Amino acid sequence: MAAVYYELIHKDAATGARAGILHTPHGKFLTPLFMPVGTQATVKTLSPHEVQNLGAGIILANTYHLFLRPGAELVKKAGGLHRFMNWTHAILTDSGGFQVFSLSDLRKITEDGVKFRSHIDGSEKFLSPEISIATQAALGSDIAMAFDECIPYPADYDYAKISTERTHRWAERSLNAATNPKQGIFGICQGGMYEDLRAESAKVIGAMNFAGCAVGGLSVGEPRNVMYRMLEVSTKFLPENKARYLMGVGTPDHLLEGVARGVDMFDCVFPTRVARNGMAMVSPQTNSRGRLVMKNSEFTEDFAPLEPNCDCYTCRNKFTRAYIRHLVRADEIFGLRLLALHNLRYLQRFMSNMREAILADSFNDFRENFFAAYEADNHA
Amino acid sequence: MAAVYYELIHKDAATGARAGILHTPHGKFLTPLFMPVGTQATVKTLSPHEVQNLGAGIILANTYHLFLRPGAELVKKAGGLHRFMNWTHAILTDSGGFQVFSLSDLRKITEDGVKFRSHIDGSEKFLSPEISIATQAALGSDIAMAFDECIPYPADYDYAKISTERTHRWAERSLNAATNPKQGIFGICQGGMYEDLRAESAKVIGAMNFAGCAVGGLSVGEPRNVMYRMLEVSTKFLPENKARYLMGVGTPDHLLEGVARGVDMFDCVFPTRVARNGMAMVSPQTNSRGRLVMKNSEFTEDFAPLEPNCDCYTCRNKFTRAYIRHLVRADEIFGLRLLALHNLRYLQRFMSNMREAILADSFNDFRENFFAAYEADNHA
DSSP states (O other), rough: OOSSSEEEEEOOSSSEEEEEEETTEEEEEEESSEEOOOOSSSTTOOOOOHHHHTTTOEEEOOOOHHHHTOHHHHHHHOHHHHHHHHHOOOEEEEEHHHHHHOOOOEEEEOSEEEEOTTTTTEEEEOOOOOHHHHHHHHOOOOOOEEOOOOSSSOOHHHHHHHHHHHHHHHHHHHTOOOOOOOOOOEEEEOOOOOOOHHHHHHHHHSSSOSSEEEEOSSSSOHHHHHHHHHHHHHHTTSTTSSEEETTOSHHHHHHHHHHTTTTTTOOOSSHHHHHHHTEEETTOOOTSSSEEEETSSTTTTTTTTSSSSOOOOHHTTOHHHHHHHHHTTTTTHHHHHHHHHHHHHHHHHHHHHHHHHHHHTTOOOOOOOHHHOOOOOOOO | OSSSEEEEEEEEESSSSSEEEEEETTTEEEESSSOOOOOSSSSSTOHHHHHHHTTTOHHHHHHHHHTTTTTTTHHHHHTTTTHHHOSSEEEOOSSSSHHHHOEEEEEEOOSSSSSETTTTTTHHHHHHHHHHHHHHHHHHHHHHOOOOOOSSSSHHHHHHOOOHHHHHHHHHHHHHTTOTOOOOEEEEEEOTTTTHHHHHHHHHHHHHHHHHEEEOOSSSSSSSHHHHHHHHHHHHHTTTEEEEEEOOSSHHHHHHHHTTTTTEEEEEEEHHHHHHEEEEOOOOTOOOOOEEEESGGGTOOOOSSTTTTOSSSHHTOOOOOOHHHHHHHHHHHHHHHHHHHHHHHHHHHHHHHHHHHHTTHHHHHHHHHHHHHHHOOSSO
């Protein structure tokens, strides 16, 4: 049996939503699932035990960051990423491609790979499919991602086509570079914001011998309806028997629409990043925008928990909105922790509620209930 | 029975060191003890459950900070400080005096109290013995401190005498302002760096109807031997049947010398502050200065825990020096948490080892063992 594989359990009757199980060397996890992001071998502000207690079974770590610091060889000497950061469940590492294009300076793309300058010390570095896969093998993640180019938005058709075809060649090279039989490798479809390129990319990546298929290059600034359309075209041509992973997506509305289009896995820094900005994620029934901005004076004497009936550490222990507001205003780290714990648990519950709805063939009701109360932001 | 009282269990045969029990409305705690500091109603970076698991039974919160933000009335509405911050054990609040003199601007001292500008928004505020005690009553701490002036160092004899005598009058006013029978009030001796003033202050404060006596105005920049001498003169004249609290002291050498001179209680931001600077506190057997500077390259491939045989969360879970170094270099909050947990647990164990030595009449051996391995810094 392959190290990593997807088991389809049930398809929602009315939509493309799927309930399944993702099998990995470090356990099996119910899908659809959301992966908290542990960029630098730590989910920001939290201990691995806290992340585990949230119900998260698989987390994402960033190859770009760990490649630069502390370096994959050091992590390997430490016994691999699981041991290094004390995480006993599964880890997915991205390929480094996205960060090379979003964080580093002076990048130069050739057929061979990407030359760039480190955002930490400005030193010149090089990543290629072979180096990315070797780095991920040294890190020892359960799932490694093929090296790709995340096409900037907007991009013209010709560039999107050239880049997507190169991503396909890099996908092939990534597969050929694999050395770790305990690691599953996922391919990444691109295609920019062009339906035919998206469809073609899904077919090409879907036909390769990957353990799963990701959809990359979305949620990069395009309008929401364009994103949903591109996702639809992609998942339509992805094989049913492999996990589908929509990269970098983590707001409740996007998660719902992703699941509705047959996506099984997501990751995003959103819940931990907004926690550090003093924001609590809540159901649209509690707040129509799905969020509480804790600095607001309306919470000064609000002695309720963030969300009624939430079972997270923060709400279960009755830390009040007034106390969290105080901590946020006083720049106290414990305030960020309380919000990160709440936000990540909120998303874990959200995913698990979606799964229940899929199994009950009532996913569309669940989705409509959400959107009936939800008032989207104008952006994206 | 008084809300707060001290029970002497044993005096070390060779030194002034005492083992006892401090009784409070929120439990009884073995002395000598060290109180972690929760300045703004949170021990920096940690949850109350983590602080409790360290073995800390009593923590300190700062009246000055809470008076300014969020305000004592808000905390009272929340159900008091214990409920506000979710801390089920005891809390000692300081009087605000020290911070008024160290943090605020434009202070003006009169017999009535101190006018000052908030370090947060520059607004004009006023603290007096009566306001400080009323604030602490609203916060609902187990132990409130009398309002005093912390004399700057250096100060001439005449100023030290004038200030100390005013502190005595303020002590009396603090006692008279008490309204909360569930709260014990501690007096604070001052006296600058003058033996006769220290002795006199200890006699005056010791004779008043306080639940305990603190020694203030030490560890403010004076040479180490001066501090020890002033402490000696103070504790000599303090009553045996009350707890003695040396304020703002928390390095192992000072704790040892304080206990040797009959001190029962300490507090200091040192363990949490140095954690945020990337420093681990360790025994002098592990490092002669008693500390590891985690950024140092010597820890790059050091896969040992911070300290062998340490039972803190960090060491027990085998988070390595290499991993902590990585987190500190990457500015990850979890690194600070791992260090804060370790440092505070280190001090809890240190206090409890001192107590065992006192009970076994071997405190001097314990102290000499420490100093045989310890290489003090030149400062203070």
